[in-house]
Amino acid sequence: KLDGAKLLTQLRELGEIGLDQELGGRTRIALTDDEKAGRDLVCRWMRELDLEVRIDRIGNIFGILRSPSDDGSQAPLMLGSHIDTVTNAGALDGCYGVLAGLAVIRAFRAARLIPTRSLCIAAFTNEEGVRYQPDMMGSLVHAGGLTLEAALASIGTDASRLGEELARIGYAGDLEPGSIVPHEYLELHIEQGPILAAENTLIGVVENLQGISWQQITIQGSANHAGTTPTRLRHDAGWVASAVVHHLREIAEDSGGSTLATVGCMRFEPNVINVIPRKATFTVDLRDPDEGRLQAAEQRLADFLVRTAEAEGVGIHSEQLARFEPVTFDAQLADEIETSASRLGLTHRRITSGAGHDAQMIARIAPAAMIFVPSQDGISHNPREHTDDDQLIKGAEVLQDVVLQRLDV
Amino acid sequence: KLDGAKLLTQLRELGEIGLDQELGGRTRIALTDDEKAGRDLVCRWMRELDLEVRIDRIGNIFGILRSPSDDGSQAPLMLGSHIDTVTNAGALDGCYGVLAGLAVIRAFRAARLIPTRSLCIAAFTNEEGVRYQPDMMGSLVHAGGLTLEAALASIGTDASRLGEELARIGYAGDLEPGSIVPHEYLELHIEQGPILAAENTLIGVVENLQGISWQQITIQGSANHAGTTPTRLRHDAGWVASAVVHHLREIAEDSGGSTLATVGCMRFEPNVINVIPRKATFTVDLRDPDEGRLQAAEQRLADFLVRTAEAEGVGIHSEQLARFEPVTFDAQLADEIETSASRLGLTHRRITSGAGHDAQMIARIAPAAMIFVPSQDGISHNPREHTDDDQLIKGAEVLQDVVLQRLDV
Ligand SMILES: NC(=O)NCCC(=O)O
Ligand SMILES: NC(=O)NCCC(=O)O
Numbered sequence: 071k072l073d074g075a076k077l078l079t080q081l082r083e084l085g086e087i088g089l090d091q092e093l094g095g096r097t098r099i100a101l102t103d104d105e106k107a108g109r110d111l112v113c114r115w116m117r118e119l120d121l122e123v124r125i126d127r128i129g130n131i132f133g134i135l136r137s138p139s140d141d142g143s144q145a146p147l148m149l150g151s152h153i154d155t156v157t158n159a160g161a162l163d164g165c166y167g168v169l170a171g172l173a174v175i176r177a178f179r180a181a182r183l184i185p186t187r188s189l190c191i192a193a194f195t196n197e198e199g200v201r202y203q204p205d206m207m208g209s210l211v212h213a214g215g216l217t218l219e220a221a222l223a224s225i226g227t228d229a230s231r232l233g234e235e236l237a238r239i240g241y242a243g244d245l246e247p248g249s250i251v252p253h254e255y256l257e258l259h260i261e262q263g264p265i266l267a268a269e270n271t272l273i274g275v276v277e278n279l280q281g282i283s284w285q286q287i288t289i290q291g292s293a294n295h296a297g298t299t300p301t302r303l304r305h306d307a308g309w310v311a312s313a314v315v316h317h318l319r320e321i322a323e324d325s326g327g328s329t330l331a332t333v334g335c336m337r338f339e340p341n342v343i344n345v346i347p348r349k350a351t352f353t354v355d356l357r358d359p360d361e362g363r364l365q366a367a368e369q370r371l372a373d374f375l376v377r378t379a380e381a382e383g384v385g386i387h388s389e390q391l392a393r394f395e396p397v398t399f400d401a402q403l404a405d406e407i408e409t410s411a412s413r414l415g416l417t418h419r420r421i422t423s424g425a426g427h428d429a430q431m432i433a434r435i436a437p438a439a440m441i442f443v444p445s446q447d448g449i450s451h452n453p454r455e456h457t458d459d460d461q462l463i464k465g466a467e468v469l470q471d472v473v474l475q476r477l478d479v
Numbered sequence: 480k481l482d483g484a485k486l487l488t489q490l491r492e493l494g495e496i497g498l499d500q501e502l503g504g505r506t507r508i509a510l511t512d513d514e515k516a517g518r519d520l521v522c523r524w525m526r527e528l529d530l531e532v533r534i535d536r537i538g539n540i541f542g543i544l545r546s547p548s549d550d551g552s553q554a555p556l557m558l559g560s561h562i563d564t565v566t567n568a569g570a571l572d573g574c575y576g577v578l579a580g581l582a583v584i585r586a587f588r589a590a591r592l593i594p595t596r597s598l599c600i601a602a603f604t605n606e607e608g609v610r611y612q613p614d615m616m617g618s619l620v621h622a623g624g625l626t627l628e629a630a631l632a633s634i635g636t637d638a639s640r641l642g643e644e645l646a647r648i649g650y651a652g653d654l655e656p657g658s659i660v661p662h663e664y665l666e667l668h669i670e671q672g673p674i675l676a677a678e679n680t681l682i683g684v685v686e687n688l689q690g691i692s693w694q695q696i697t698i699q700g701s702a703n704h705a706g707t708t709p710t711r712l713r714h715d716a717g718w719v720a721s722a723v724v725h726h727l728r729e730i731a732e733d734s735g736g737s738t739l740a741t742v743g744c745m746r747f748e749p750n751v752i753n754v755i756p757r758k759a760t761f762t763v764d765l766r767d768p769d770e771g772r773l774q775a776a777e778q779r780l781a782d783f784l785v786r787t788a789e790a791e792g793v794g795i796h797s798e799q800l801a802r803f804e805p806v807t808f809d810a811q812l813a814d815e816i817e818t819s820a821s822r823l824g825l826t827h828r829r830i831t832s833g834a835g836h837d838a839q840m841i842a843r844i845a846p847a848a849m850i851f852v853p854s855q856d857g858i859s860h861n862p863r864e865h866t867d868d869d870q871l872i873k874g875a876e877v878l879q880d881v882v883l884q885r886l887d888v
Binding site for chain 1: 565566567607608609612614670671672673689691693701702703704705706707708709710711712715717718720721722724725728731732736739740741742743744745746747749750751752753754755756757759762764766800832833834835854857858859860861
C-alpha cells in the first residue's frame with residue numbers, strides 16, 4: 071500500500087525550496103545554491119529509507135535498494151526523473167517522478183518486501199537546460215550521448231562553468247557516469263500539456279516523445295540614431311529578430327499543429343530607447359514528433375533568416391544548443407503500464423510527450439517508458455502548474471504496480 | 480579667429496571620459512560617475528576661461544561671460560547643448576555644441592573683445608533620456624515644461640531616483656531653474672542623419688524639428704511549457720511584442736519615409752529557452768515632422784496592439800515616456816545663420832532635425848535656432864559617429880559669426 075499522504079507532504083516540502091513568495095513559483099536552476107538545498111533534502115530522504123546513495127561525476131544522484139541476490143553487478147530496475155526547475159516553476163515537474171520512486175521504496179520497506187532485483191531511484195542533473203544546454207544533460211551523459219568532459223566544460227547563461235558549479239555545491243561525485251546501467255527504466259511525470267485534462271483521462275501511456283531542436287541565434291546589425299536614420303538605411307538587429315519570431319508563428323500554424331515554435335529568450339543591445347539595436351540574441355525551440363517535419367521547419371527558419379538578414383544588411387550566427395530526434399519508448403513496457411492502469415480501473419490513453427524527459431536518454435541504453443498524469447489546463451513551467459492530489463497518488467500507484475509486475479513480486 | 484585646434488583637442492579629451500576600449504565608444508549616461516567626470520572637466524574649462532559657473536537645481540551648467548553693461552538682470556545670448564551620452568556613443572553628439580561655445584568665448588578672450596550682451600554657455604542635464612525619461616529634460620525644466628519636483632522624482636531604468644543621483648554626484652545646484660532666460664539661443668550640432676553628407680553640403684540651417692513620441696509597452700501573457708502547449712492555446716507575450724515590432728516597420732514604410740519607428744529596448748520574462756514568455760516589455764520611438772501623421776501612427780499602433788492582444792489573450796499596458804510636438808525654429812535666426820554661411824563661402828541648405836535637441840525646449844521661451852554639420856554616412860549613437868575636423872571647425876566659425884552679428888560686434 072503506497073503512502074500517498076507522505077508523497078504529497080514531500081512534494082510540498084521540496085516545493086518550498088527556492089520559493090519566491092511574490093511570484094508564487096520556485097526557482098531551483100541546476101547547480102545553484104537552491105538546487106543544492108533540494109539535493110540535500112532528497113539525499114536525506116533516501117538515507118532515511120536506508121538506501122545506498124551514490125553520486126556520479128556529473129552529479130546524478132542514485133538511491134539504491136539492494137536486492138540480496140545483487141552482488142553489485144546486477145542491473146537494477148530504475149525509477150527516476152529530476153529535481154531541478156525552470157525559473158518560477160511549479161512544484162511537480164520532475165520532483166513527482168523522483169518522490170514517487172521513494173514512495174514505492176517506502177511501500178516495500180513497510181511491507182518488508184525483499185526485491186528480487188535491485189531498485190534504483192535516480193535524480194538526474196540539469197534536466198531543464200535553463201542555465202546549461204543541452205537539457206536532459208545528466209541522463210544524456212549517463213547514456214553515453216555526451217562526454218563527461220564536454221558536459222563539465224559547459225558555459226552557462228550566467229557565464230559560469232558547469233564543472234566548477236558542480237564542485238562548488240559539493241555534488242561532483244566519484245561514480246563513473248553510466249556505471250549503473252538499468253535493466254529497465256520507468257519515469258512517472260505530469261503531462262505538462264492539455265490532453266489528458268481536456269479528455270478527462272487519468273493515465274497517459276507515453277508511446278513516444280517528439281524531436282527537439284534548440285538554437286541560439288545572434289543578429290549583428292549596426293547601431294544608429296532612432297530619429298534620424300531613414301528606414302531603408304537601417305541595419306536593425308532587433309527588427310530582424312522580431313521578424314523571425316513572427317515567421318516562426320507562421321511555421322507553427324502552417325504545420326497544422328504538429329510543429330511547435332517558441333522564442334523564450336530575447337536580448338537587444340545596447341537596449342536603449344533611441345538607439346537602433348546593433349545586436350539581438352534569441353533562442354529558438356522547435357519541436358515535432360516527426361523528424362522529417364522537424365527538419366523542414368529548421369530549413370524554413372534558416373531560409374527565412376538568410377533572406378531577411380540579406381535584405382536588412384545584417385549578419386547572422388546560429389548555434390545549435392540541443393538537437394534530439396524523436397524517440398519511441400519500449401512497447402512491452404508501455405503495454406505493461408496500460409495493463410496496470412486497467413487493473414487499477416483507471417482511464418488511460420496512449421500519448422506523445424511534448425516535453426523532453428530523462429527517459430528519452432535512458433531509452434538509448436535500456437528499455438524505457440513513461441507514465442503521465444493530467445496537468446490542469448495544460449499549464450506547466452508556471453507556478454499555476456497543478457495536478458489533483460488523488461491523481462498524483464493514482465499515478466504513483468500505477469508506477470508501483472508496474473514495478474511489482476516487473477519484479478515478479 | 481576661432482582656435483579650431485583647441486576645440487578638437489577638447490572634443491577628444493572629453494570623449495575619453497567613459498571610453499570602453501573594447502567596444503570603441505564612450506558611455507556617459509546622465510548622472511553617473513562618468514558623466515560627473517565629464518561635468519567636472521567642462522566646469523574646469525569654463526573656469527579657465529574666467530566664466531562665472533552656475534549650476535541650477537536640475538543640474539544644468541551655465542558658464543557666463545558677463546558684459547559690463549549687465550547688472551545681472553540682462554538676458555544673455557545663450558549657446559548650448561549637452562554632454563551626456565547614450566550607451567557606447569560617439570564623441571560629438573552634444574559635446575560639440577558646448578565646446579564650440581567655449582571656443583567662441585576663447586576667441587573673445589584672445590581678441591580682448593568686450594561683449595555688448597552677456598554670453599552664456601549651457602550644458603543641459605539628461606538630454607539623451609536613456610536612463611530617465613523624457614529626454615531633453617534639463618532644458619525642458621529650464622523652459623518650464625516640466626516641474627523641478629517631477630524631474631527630481633524620475634525613476635531610472637536602473638530603479639534609481641534622479642534627485643538622489645544628482646545630489647550624489649554633487650550637481651544639485653542652488654540656482655532656480657529658468658532663472659536665466661536667454662535673449663536668444665543657438666545650438667550647433669552634428670546632423671546625426673545622412674542628408675548633408677549625401678549632398679556634400681557643409682551647413683544645415685535647421686528650420687524645424689520633428690515630433691517625438693516615446694512609449695513603454697508591457698505585454699502580460701502567461702508562462703507555459705514550450706514543448707507541450709499547442710499554438711492556439713498560447714498567451715505568448717514575446718510573440719505579441721515581436722508582432723508589434725513587425726507592424727511598426729509597416730507603419731514606417733507605409734508613410735513613405737515621413738514616419739520613423741524604432742524599438743530600442745526589449746525584455747522577455749522569465750527569459751528561459753523552454754518557457755513561453757509571460758511578460759514582454761519594450762519601448763517604441765515614433766517620429767514624424769507632421770503632428771497629424773504622428774498621431775495617425777500612434778493610433779495605428781494602438782489599434783494593432785488592442786487587436787493582437789485580444790487575439791492572443793494577453794493584457795497590455797502603455798506608458799507615455801515622452802511626447803513632444805514638432806517645433807518650428809525662429810525664422811530670423813535661421814536667416815542669420817544662412818547669411819553667415821554664405822558670407823563664409825560655405826555650402827548650406829535648410830534642413831529638418833530628426834533628433835530631439837535642447838533647442839526645441841528653449842524655443843518655448845526664447846528665439847532659438849540650430850546649425851548642423853554633416854555626419855559621415857549618417858551614423859550617430861554609435862562609436863563610428865564622425866565629422867571631419869575641418870567641417871567641425873567650419874561649423875564653429877558659423878556659430879561665431881552668428882554670435883558676432885547678434886551682438887553687433
Ligand atoms: N519536462 C520538462 O519540462 N523538461 C524540460 C525539457 C524540455 O524543454 O522539454
Ligand atoms: N541629439 C540627440 O541624440 N538627442 C537625443 C534625443 C533623441 O532621441 O532625439
